[in-house]
Every structure is written in structure tokens, then in C-alpha cells.
Amino acid sequence: MAKAKKLPSPCIDVCKFRREGHCIGCSMTKTQKKMFKSLKRVDHQHAFVDMLVHQQSDMGKYGHWTPAYLKKLAKKGIAPPFEV
Template structure:
């Protein structure tokens, strides 16, 4: 059986922490970035990305992230847990 491809990090390589410690590119804090790296199970990674999408929605001004993350997932050949 083929191994499932790993979900890429929600980071979109902006990494500027300005909004009360949240990155202006992906909305993650430094602690959240570290946490995502520690998640090994695909269902945990997917749940994290879904939580992050809700966080971005609550904070506002992250509409650019979805397209960037979908492109990153497509490049890696992975089905993303979020859609446009």
C-alpha cells in the first residue's frame, strides 16, 4: 500500500510576525509553527490546517493565504484540507 503524502506546512514563506505575534502571511504564531512540525498523524495535520483557516477568518485580512496554500499543496501532489 502506498504511503500517503505528507501535508505541507501552512506557512507560505512570509514569516513576519506583526499582528500580536501572528504571521502576516499565514496567521500562525511561532508556537503554532512549532506545533505543526510536531504533528505526525495526517488527521491531526488536517485538523490543524482547518483550525488555522478558522483563525484567519476570525482575524481577517488573510484572503491571500488560501490560494497560496492550495498552490503549495498542488505542487506537492497533496489534496488540501481547505478549499477556496
């Protein structure tokens, strides 16, 4: 069984914190960005990205994130942690 690769950060390099402290690019807060960096287990990273996708859905206006993150994953040869 192949070892799962670590996920890259959900950050898509926009980093503008408006929307009540959430980034307009990825929806993470500064605290969430630090939290993701501290996650060592791949299953925890997958759970974090799943939470983030739901957060984006709840907040709305994050349709641009999925294609940008999928491109980032493809460059690294990593399968998406969510259904597209």
C-alpha cells in the same frame, strides 16, 4: 486504500510576526509553527489546518493565504485538506 500524504506546512514563506505575534502571511504564531512541525499523524495535520483556516477567518485579512497554500499543495500533488 492509499495512504494519505503528509501536508506541507501552512507557512507561505512570509514570516513577519506583527498582528499580536501572528504571522501576516499565514496567521500562525511561532508556537503554532513549532506545533505543526511536531504533528506526525496526517489527521492531526488536517485538524491543525482546519483550525488555522478558522483562525484566519476570525482575524480577517488572510485572503491571500488560500491561493498560496493551494499552489504549494498542487506542486506536491496533495489534495487540499479543506473545501475551496
